[in-house]
Amino acid sequence: MRAKNIGASVFMMAFAVLYGYLTTGLPERTLPNTPGPPFMPWILTICLFTVSAIWFFGSLKISSGLKGISEKKEYLLLPVAALGLFLVFLVMLPYLGYLAGGIPFFAGLMLVSGERRPPWIIFFSIAIPVVIFYLFREGFQILLPRGEWLD
């Protein structure tokens, strides 16, 4: 927990510096006595840096033996697999579209969630995305993406 906190607080201090640097590029005020566009970002830069520094020094005081909330590695396999599937789906979404991309994504997530019966996986991974597709198209008049490759 201590190492995590120290690492994260250093990252946040670096981010505050970067944010401050980007703020210097904002246009200054053009009217007298009017706080300009960089006004709020400057306040936030100072606050973020200060709070991150307090966190950093506070983390140094934490005993290195203190453990935070952590899950066993085998429990994290499923979320990591799901995130991977999510990422692949999002990358392919503009090319495959909602239906062609959504059906394998749904099937993959069913597998990750522990479903092992092929008829169930086939039925639900087709039925649910199709029902949602038509619900949005016919019921809510929202056209979901069809995909560049299938257009």
Add this chain to the structure above:
Amino acid sequence: MNLDIYQGFLQAIQPTSLLGTAIGAFLGLTVGMIPGMTISAGIIIVLPLTFVLPPAISISLLLGLYSGGMMGGSFSAILLNIPGTPSSSATAMDGHPMAQRGEAGRALGAAILASFAGGLFSFICLYFIAPSLAELALQFRAADLFGVVFFGLTVICSFAAKSIVKGLLSGLIGLILVTIGLDPIMGNPRFTFGDPNLLSGIHFLTAMIGLFAIPQLMENLIDIAKMGGSFHAESSFGRVFPSLADLKLMRLPIAIGAFIGTFIGILPGAGGPIAAFISYDYAKKTCVNGGDFGKGTIEGVAAPEAANNAVTGGALIPMMTLGIPGDPVTAILIGALLVHGLAPGPLLFMEQADFAYTIIFSFFWANIFTFIIALSSLRLLVKVLETPKSILLPTIALLCVIGSYALRNSFFDVYVMFFFGLLGLSMKWLSIPVVPLLLALVLGKQLEEHLRVSLTSSKGDVTVFFTSPFSVFFLCLSLLSIAWPFISEWRKRKAAAAP
């Protein structure tokens, strides 16, 4: 009768609005009772469906979901000893022992009736308090409004029970994200890096879908890895409606819960779990059977259930009159109203008073429908608990993607949603609370606007914030809100040190 009240009432009893409320209540009861699904996540998933609906139907549906979700949480708390929502944690303490004794129906009936009574009481408070408070708030100037919004943000401290620093950090990240896009006063682009998608800033609903739904999905997957994908709940539980003797026993705890719940709901940041536990504790001290609390008493179910449903109406008061969210759900409701071009706050009662009353009356119907649906379809609802997560989770994931896409028909929003999902997961990993970030996303733009308008009007003189009684009042409240966690910590230490 005032014409706006009449029109609001008529709008709320339109068949389509009533249907929306009923569907919302059913969905809320379902979402609330599924362990691992919060009301916030439920509302966020349903929200994209409401974009194309008229505002009155949309808000009716969401209020139904809010009210139903609060009640639904108690079902799994009683039947499984797993609270469906954090607000129903106190209910499990007496509800589950009753179920173990074979009195599940009695406990569920008590929970349903107490929730209904708590909700109705908070509706009455909402109806009478909100318009008067909005009238007062109409006199606020920019400096006063800055005080109000600043107070709303200091609530961050109460969401950061474990670490104030982490709570503040989360809030600051939110405020920084709000600065992306066009400057609210002068219209200059800020931190857009030449990308036109960023000109309108980050849509906070996209951010919320990612922040709430993705970490929730991952948590559920961890649960599956630990203990499997579905629950088994007993669906035969005998008589549900309380007997006359039970009704007599429940009178006092319901009254306690309704009062405490409504009051705590009005306080930004306190929320359902706190109200439920305070009511439980107070009922324990005042009821005749107080000594039996924790062993399965009907009063121990009634008090927290009345309280957590009373919180809903209480939380709507600051949301509607001041534009300050009382809890995460009302923050999402503000977002839903903004999508429909309606800004909650004092002007809502002036410019769209009929719609403000539509919200109030829809809340009334939400409680009625939740009560009727809960009583009539309890057995069916309990079956939902057995829905395999292998179907539920992929459906939620798909709805998250569609929801963020449907907002502006843009893939960019889908990627932003995923980014916020990863941010939410990282924050969870570092034990940084997400709610302060959410509050900052909701209130950040207003905070900057009111601050800069006040300073411009006073020609840069900061004393403008200390010249109005309203502004001073809210700044003092803000100070108290910031100092409160330190004071309570000091009191705890003092009490522990005392012999």
